[in-house]
Amino acid sequence: MKNVANATNYLDIDTKELFRLYSSDKSNKDIRDILIERHLYLVNLLAKKYINKGVEFDDIYQVASLALIYAIDRYDIEKGYEFSSFATPTIIGEIKKYFRDKVWTLRVPRRIQELSKKISEAKVILEQKNKKHPKVKDIANYIGCTEEDVLEAMEASYGYQPISLDSSNNDDSEDKDITLIDKIGKEESSFGNIEQMDFVNKFIENLNELEVKIFKDRFFLDKTQSAIAKELDISQMTVSRLERKIVEKLRKEYEKNL
Incomplete structure (x- = not known):
């Protein structure tokens, strides 16, 4: 109490x-x-x-x-x-x-995870019993499932311990020094650049001559507002105001193209 x-x-x-x-x-x-x-x-x-x-x-x-x-x-x-x-x-x-x-690296159904665990245990037992590496058929008979189920679980087990992209082939072929990452295709960065430049070129068509000058100098040539103002013989405040106007136009044009 x-x-x-x-x-x-x-x-x-x-x-x-x-x-x-x-x-x-x-x-x-x-x-x-x-x-x-x-x-x-x-x-x-x-x-x-x-x-x-x-x-x-x-x-x-x-x-x-x-x-x-x-x-x-x-x-x-x-x-x-x-x-x-x-x-x-x-x-x-x-x-x-x-x-x-x-947790497994990849999301694998619980049924497969449990079966994979049984397969691992069966491999150890059968290998100790028969003094040789068990075949898929032997594992399936021991567990009491189909060979297809065993193969599916064995393939899915790579989700638990994935192979490094830096690992090379295990065979004796001429490609043995080629890593997995060398075999993975990748998107060409130039494709995205082409699309972006096309958008920019179309956007520039809607600007007047002064706006084009400021846009290119600020965002492509990295010139300061004061340098542009001195070159155009206008105030920095005017350059700043025009830049904000250009950016707003760019934002609206971008949203239109989404």
């Missing part, structure tokens, strides 16, 4: 004072439980950021909750910063660590 009474009394104390009390007595579980309860909103908020990333929400919530407890135990209120500012990076860090250590 005494513990219940103490817990009830603690409920009436503000959070900062609870942290001070807990700092002086880390063995007080009643205070820690109240502090956890008051900050579970933070766990829920941060855990929801990782929904639909290939892991059950309950698993993420559990990791975040343990991180919250860890943060409460380490927090020092005398340093002056808010607990939420201290706990947030701790919780996010633990969640990211969980993803890094436990």
Whole structure:
């Protein structure tokens, strides 16, 4: 009854004072439980950021909750910063660590993940038993599934430990020194440049001679407003005003072409 009474009394104390009390007595579980309860909103908020990333929400919530407890135990209120500012990076860090250590790189159905685990275990058992590397048929018979299921899971397993793009071929062909990244096609940057220049050229057609001069000098030749003003024998304020006008025209023209 005494513990219940103490817990009830603690409920009436503000959070900062609870942290001070807990700092002086880390063995007080009643205070820690109240502090956890008051900050579970933070766990829920941060855990929801990782929904639909290939892991059950309950698993993420559990990791975040343990991180919250860890943060409460380490927090020092005398340093002056808010607990939420201290706990947030701790919780996010633990969640990211969980993803890094436990989660597949690519999103793979749970059925495939579980089957892949069974295949790995079957490989070890069959190899020890038969003293040779098991075939797909042997694995399928041992697990009790089809060969197609085994092949699908084995292919998907690359999502757990992806191959580096810097790795080379494992065969003895002439291409053995060529890495995977050498085989990946890429978009020619010049295609995008052509499209952008076409847009700019069409935009310039709608400017007068003075605006074209300022536009090219400012955005292509990197001239300062004062240099342009001196060259055109006008004030820098006039150059600045015309530049804002040109930029506004450019923005509207761009939005029209989206």
